[in-house]
Amino acid sequence: MAKPKLNLLERLYLPEILRGLLITTRHHFANLTVHILHRVGLAKGKRGAVTFQYPEDPRPVARRLRARHRLMKRPDGSTRCVACMMCETICPAHCIYIVADEHPDPRIEKRPKSFDIDLGICVMCGYCVEACPEDAIRMDTYITETSSFTREGMLLTLDDLMNHHNEDNFPKHTSS
Amino acid sequence: MSEIAHALIVTGYILSVVLTLAALLTWMERKQSALMQDRIGANRASILGFRAIGLFHIIADSLKMFLKEDFVPARGVRLFHTLAPFISAFCALAIFACIPFGPSLPLGDTTVNLWIFDSDISLLYVLALGSLGIYGIFFAGWSSHNKFAYLGAMRGAAQMLSYEIALGISLIGLIMVYGSLSLNDIVHYQGRQLFGFLPAWGVFLQPLACLIFLTAGIAESKRNPFDMPEGESEIIGYFTEYSSMKFGLFFLADFIEVVVVAALVTVLFFGGWQVPYLQADGFQLPGGTHWELAPLAVGLIQVGAFCAKLFFFCWLQLTIRWTLPRFRYDQLMRLGWQFLLPLSIANILVTGIILVCR
Numbered sequence: 001m002a003k004p005k006l007n008l009l010e011r012l013y014l015p016e017i018l019r020g021l022l023i024t025t026r027h028h029f030a031n032l033t034v035h036i037l038h039r040v041g042l043a044k045g046k047r048g049a050v051t052f053q054y055p056e057d058p059r060p061v062a063r064r065l066r067a068r069h070r071l072m073k074r075p076d077g078s079t080r081c082v083a084c085m086m087c088e089t090i091c092p093a094h095c096i097y098i099v100a101d102e103h104p105d106p107r108i109e110k111r112p113k114s115f116d117i118d119l120g121i122c123v124m125c126g127y128c129v130e131a132c133p134e135d136a137i138r139m140d141t142y143i144t145e146t147s148s149f150t151r152e153g154m155l156l157t158l159d160d161l162m163n164h165h166n167e168d169n170f171p172k173h174t175s176s
Numbered sequence: 177m178s179e180i181a182h183a184l185i186v187t188g189y190i191l192s193v194v195l196t197l198a199a200l201l202t203w204m205e206r207k208q209s210a211l212m213q214d215r216i217g218a219n220r221a222s223i224l225g226f227r228a229i230g231l232f233h234i235i236a237d238s239l240k241m242f243l244k245e246d247f248v249p250a251r252g253v254r255l256f257h258t259l260a261p262f263i264s265a266f267c268a269l270a271i272f273a274c275i276p277f278g279p280s281l282p283l284g285d286t287t288v289n290l291w292i293f294d295s296d297i298s299l300l301y302v303l304a305l306g307s308l309g310i311y312g313i314f315f316a317g318w319s320s321h322n323k324f325a326y327l328g329a330m331r332g333a334a335q336m337l338s339y340e341i342a343l344g345i346s347l348i349g350l351i352m353v354y355g356s357l358s359l360n361d362i363v364h365y366q367g368r369q370l371f372g373f374l375p376a377w378g379v380f381l382q383p384l385a386c387l388i389f390l391t392a393g394i395a396e397s398k399r400n401p402f403d404m405p406e407g408e409s410e411i412i413g414y415f416t417e418y419s420s421m422k423f424g425l426f427f428l429a430d431f432i433e434v435v436v437v438a439a440l441v442t443v444l445f446f447g448g449w450q451v452p453y454l455q456a457d458g459f460q461l462p463g464g465t466h467w468e469l470a471p472l473a474v475g476l477i478q479v480g481a482f483c484a485k486l487f488f489f490c491w492l493q494l495t496i497r498w499t500l501p502r503f504r505y506d507q508l509m510r511l512g513w514q515f516l517l518p519l520s521i522a523n524i525l526v527t528g529i530i531l532v533c534r
């Protein structure tokens with residue numbers, strides 16, 4: 001790459017250093033003023049920083065975001081999953097473990113006895129959602145904070161998948 | 177008041193100003209850099225829900241430092257490894273002994289001198305202690321038995337030696353003008369006026385020397401545009417093998433050095449505690465206006481002025497640190513030897529010629 005030619009003033013450093021100092025100082029005091037105005041309740045429309053104060057002030061997430069899984073329910077509250085093992089089969093991370101059981105209703109062949117997803121291994125690819133013939137599994141909880149002190153804590157059970165997500169989560173943080 | 181009590185009180189005052197400022201700088205460094213880069217900066221440490229704009233991070237950081245394991249590398253030299261941070265911090269702190277933080281304050285029937293000692297060689301003492309600071313760095317690097325620490329120490333020694341020369345020589349022109357090595361005399365000299373209106377501050381008498389001194393001073397304090405010994409992004413530097421409060425002491429010494437440079441620039445080039453047009457009996461504006469003030473009020477204004485100047489130059493150094501990208505090592509050496517050194521020598525010549533022809 002050709003080096004840009006500097007003229008004499010630029011090669012003297014000092015004027016350029018001063019210019020740089022002026023830029024940073026301007027940012028410093030402009031932001032300081034905005035922050036002070038915020039303290040006294042003024043200039044609400046202006047932002048003094050690009051920072052999002054994350055846990056208190058979550059960033060809007062995209063509608064299509066793939067987050068923690070959930071299992072859908074039938075109108076009677078039982079799971080919609082028919083334990084067809086499609087998701088378990090396609091999962092590239094091999095992190096879905098289903099044990100099938102006979103469904104009491106003779107018109108439905110099977111239901112899951114247990115349905116575990118190990119989020120510690122899951123790569124959030126969304127293939128399980130695509131593969132499901134019953135639209136029984138979705139990744140639209142918008143729960144992105146999954147952490148645990150143990151590996152076992154990362155395992156989602158049938159109960160977690162069906163019941164432990166806050167329905168309020170769904171539309172709130174989203175932007176289309 | 178006995179001599180000793182007087183000395184202790186003044187020492188206490190100076191130490192509290194310097195250490196408070198140094199601790200505050202650790203916070204300022206984070207907050208100011210954040211503001212300059214449109215971020216928010218450290219604000220999470222809270223006591224009972226109060227965050228105090230991140231000020232509690234100073235406490236949190238020092239608590240963390242105290243509670244960490246004190247680690248000495250197995251093949252390191254324990255004695256020097258332990259000694260090094262003390263030397264660094266000592267050399268930086270001891271410089272403040274002869275810096276006048278204010279004039280003689282008349283308090284009742286005694287006067288309080290806001291400096292610990294004043295002698296004809298103060299300036300040499302400052303330079304000498306400044307150079308001794310190398311030992312802290314070098315012991316740290318050498319006793320760590322770590323290549324990176326050693327590299328950092330070598331760089332530090334080379335850099336400090338090179339810039340020491342430009343630093344010292346840039347001051348000679350100043351000494352020629354002031355005719356004294358006592359920092360107190362230097363500050364008193366700067367109370368005069370040039371052409372009847374311009375305060376006789378070093379920056380007006382020796383603008384080039386001021387620039388060279390500031391540059392070399394920042395290089396001496398080993399901070400960003402000249403942070404070769406540390407080189408966070410490449411070698412981590414001479415304190416690679418330090419943890420716990422030993423590292424904390426190095427860290428603090430770094431900020432104390434910022435205050436040292438700020439104090440020296442203030443005293444040598446920006447009139448120390450002098451306020452323009454403020455004489456011992458009040459303001460005397462060039463137009464002939466006179467505003468009478470009590471001696472104590474004058475003294476307090478001057479003490480405040482010194483603190484304000486000190487703070488301003490700390491701020492300036494932080495701004496420079498967060499604005500300029502760092503030099504490459506050869507650029508650093510070239511700047512020191514081929515640029516600052518000849519410039520400072522030329523400065524002496526020009527000063528000498530002007531003084532003779534005057």
Ligand code: SF4
Nearest residue numbers: 091122123125126128
């Ligand atoms: S998102 Fe991908 S990795 Fe995770 S469970 Fe579904 S198929 Fe497996």
Ligand code: SF4
Nearest residue numbers: 081082084085087132
């Ligand atoms: S693909 Fe759908 S129906 Fe089949 S096991 Fe998975 S969740 Fe259940």
